[in-house]
Amino acid sequence: MSDRKIKLQIKDMTKKYDNGDGVAHINLDVYEGEIVTFLGPSGCGKSTILRTLGGFLDVTEGDITIDGKSIIALPPEKRPTAMVFQSYNLWPHMTIYENLAFGLKLRKIPKSTYDPDIKKMLELVHMSGSEKKYPGQLSGGQQQRIAIARSLLLKPSLLLLDEPFSALDAKIRQEMREELKKIQNDLGITVIFVTHDQEEAMALSHRIVVMNKGKFDQVGTPEEIYDDPQTLHVASFIGEMNFIDADGKTIAVRPEDLTVVKGTDKADLNATVRTSMLMGHYVSLTAQYGENIIKCFVDRDVAEDLEVGDAISLAIGKHTIFKDGVRSKA
Amino acid sequence: MFKMLNPKRFYYAVGRKKFLEFILLAVFILFFYGPLMNMLMLAFANEYTVPHVLPEVWGLKWWGYVFGQKSLVSSIIQSFTVAVITTVISMIFCIPAAYSIARFKYPGRKIFMLSFLLTNAFPKLGIYTSIAVLFYKYGLMGTYPGVIIIHMINSMMFMVWLPSSAFRSVHRQQEEAARDVGAGPIRTFFKVTLPMAMPGISVATLYTFLGSMEEAQGTMLVGLANIKTMPVAMYGIVLDSSAVQIGAVFAILLIIPSALMIFLMRKYIGPEAIAGGFKMK
Numbered sequence: 001m002s003d004r005k006i007k008l009q010i011k012d013m014t015k016k017y018d019n020g021d022g023v024a025h026i027n028l029d030v031y032e033g034e035i036v037t038f039l040g041p042s043g044c045g046k047s048t049i050l051r052t053l054g055g056f057l058d059v060t061e062g063d064i065t066i067d068g069k070s071i072i073a074l075p076p077e078k079r080p081t082a083m084v085f086q087s088y089n090l091w092p093h094m095t096i097y098e099n100l101a102f103g104l105k106l107r108k109i110p111k112s113t114y115d116p117d118i119k120k121m122l123e124l125v126h127m128s129g130s131e132k133k134y135p136g137q138l139s140g141g142q143q144q145r146i147a148i149a150r151s152l153l154l155k156p157s158l159l160l161l162d163e164p165f166s167a168l169d170a171k172i173r174q175e176m177r178e179e180l181k182k183i184q185n186d187l188g189i190t191v192i193f194v195t196h197d198q199e200e201a202m203a204l205s206h207r208i209v210v211m212n213k214g215k216f217d218q219v220g221t222p223e224e225i226y227d228d229p230q231t232l233h234v235a236s237f238i239g240e241m242n243f244i245d246a247d248g249k250t251i252a253v254r255p256e257d258l259t260v261v262k263g264t265d266k267a268d269l270n271a272t273v274r275t276s277m278l279m280g281h282y283v284s285l286t287a288q289y290g291e292n293i294i295k296c297f298v299d300r301d302v303a304e305d306l307e308v309g310d311a312i313s314l315a316i317g318k319h320t321i322f323k324d325g326v327r328s329k330a
Numbered sequence: 331m332f333k334m335l336n337p338k339r340f341y342y343a344v345g346r347k348k349f350l351e352f353i354l355l356a357v358f359i360l361f362f363y364g365p366l367m368n369m370l371m372l373a374f375a376n377e378y379t380v381p382h383v384l385p386e387v388w389g390l391k392w393w394g395y396v397f398g399q400k401s402l403v404s405s406i407i408q409s410f411t412v413a414v415i416t417t418v419i420s421m422i423f424c425i426p427a428a429y430s431i432a433r434f435k436y437p438g439r440k441i442f443m444l445s446f447l448l449t450n451a452f453p454k455l456g457i458y459t460s461i462a463v464l465f466y467k468y469g470l471m472g473t474y475p476g477v478i479i480i481h482m483i484n485s486m487m488f489m490v491w492l493p494s495s496a497f498r499s500v501h502r503q504q505e506e507a508a509r510d511v512g513a514g515p516i517r518t519f520f521k522v523t524l525p526m527a528m529p530g531i532s533v534a535t536l537y538t539f540l541g542s543m544e545e546a547q548g549t550m551l552v553g554l555a556n557i558k559t560m561p562v563a564m565y566g567i568v569l570d571s572s573a574v575q576i577g578a579v580f581a582i583l584l585i586i587p588s589a590l591m592i593f594l595m596r597k598y599i600g601p602e603a604i605a606g607g608f609k610m611k
Contacts, residue, residue, distance in 0.1 A: 076509040083510045088501035103511030
């Protein structure tokens with residue numbers, strides 16, 4: 001990792017709102033060509049960080065550098081960043097072409113230069129032929145494509161995406177995700193992505209920053225975050241997780257890491273089958289263990305043997321143990 | 331063809347409900363456009379006396395008369411001058427005020443907004459009288475600035491509330507996106523915010539212009555005899571019953587700019603645009 005160029009550096013950055021909310025002492029290095037996602041529930045401060053990067057919020061303390069140069073004193077129009085918002089990105093009184101050309105014209109680029117660029121970019125986002133349309137004539141997903149195209153045309157050092165797909169329906173969201181990843185891969189640009197959708201974060205990112213209440217809970221690759229959660233919040237926020245309380249500690253185990261055996265005292269825990277649901281190639285089964293309800297994913301042939309109310313034993317495979325909300329090394 | 335005009339036949343052909351609607355519409359049209367038609371005929375008739383339904387002699391005699399009278403022509407010029415100046419000055423003052431109400435949260439914002447309603451909440455004559463006391467003190471009675479101030483007071487509510495709602499309907503993200511691609515705050519305002527708010531602003535401008543064109547009460551009181559706009563001149567004409575046809579010509583002259591502007595801005599004038607202006611947020 002050390003040989004890679006650092007693109008963005010956030011150094012001990014604090015942003016406090018008048019009401020005391022905000023983020024404090026944020027430190028993060030983002031490398032060139034990386035997609036880093038800020039993931040967390042609403043109000044955790046992820047958008048606050050993104051807006052300070054874009055220049056729409058002033059920082060209270062600390063510094064932000066891009067390519068080694070501090071940007072905190074610059075207004076948004078002077079920053080080498082481009083931002084795509086959740087919605088209302090486009091200007092409805094301009095055609096798609098005018099929307100795309102607006103920033104290029106401001107940079108005094110001659111039309112003969114940017115015209116082919118716009119054509120190429122529209123092709124890249126699969127929107128060729130929409131030049132003369134108005135944003136109101138496009139669907140939500142198409143509008144977001146144009147917004148991304150507009151940002152990319154300005155060749156930003158850093159592309160900032162503020163929940164750009166959250167207003168779209170599930171299927172289009174998936175498509176847009178894949179396309180974004182492909183575009184990013186082709187162009188090699190650095191992307192900061194903000195979302196509250198853990199699935200989106202897992203699918204897109206090289207690294208994920210899981211946030212909670214204005215703090216970083218964990219920074220790591222999707223694999224690290226999924227397999228090795230450092231706090232109880234990360235464990236509960238990412239993927240499905242069972243929490244079993246034992247002697248003041250909490251054992252966190254994923255449904256796929258539990259093995260179900262028919263009968264009593266065959267493995268770690270004794271439980272009874274509560275519900276069983278066919279999910280396709282596997283069965284999602286919930287088991288009653290004392291007060292706890294434990295979810296496990298089992299193969300169909302195992303599940304066929306089991307009836308609701310049957311006694312089963314659960315073997316705990318890979319798991320993590322938390323004490324007071326933090327991962328315990330024991 | 332003429333058989334269909336038999337009321338009985340018509341009644342059974344279209345049904346009871348439609349028939350009643352038709353009658354209602356006919357009455358409404360007669361009530362609404364009848365006087366208008368009469369006025370049109372009055373204006374374009376050289377001779378038009380009581381027993382005749384249509385003018386005896388058509389012609390432009392009265393138009394010639396109106397445009398031949400210096401005082402009447404000057405009232406037309408004064409009206410347009412006052413209306414244009416009022417509109418421009420209230421745009422200069424009210425649009426920034428509207429923007430501030432829409433975009434910035436400051437203490438007293440709602441009171442500021444309501445204060446524009448106050449001028450319309452009290453009997454106008456009372457306000458004009460107390461303004462006259464002040465105007466005498468500052469030497470504004472019988473002057474253009476005095477009359478223009480009166481006209482502006484009347485239009486301020488429209489001129490602040492409608493554009494403010496129009497500015498509010500521009501999403502902040504749309505402004506931020508413009509900043510993001512490299513436009514400074516001033517360019518963002520003129521290239522993004524203002525064009526997007528234009529429908530609301532043009533409706534307000536229209537109201538201001540038309541309101542100023544037809545304002546008579548305040549103009550008479552404050553303008554004394556020096557400022558004679560068309561509506562003021564109308565008073566004099568109406569008092570003289572022999573000049574009914576001059577009145578008709580004048581009325582048409584007053585209608586032309588309104589009709590023209592409403593036609594040009596018909597796209598923007600709708601119940602929503604107007605209702606939107608009266609939302610307090």
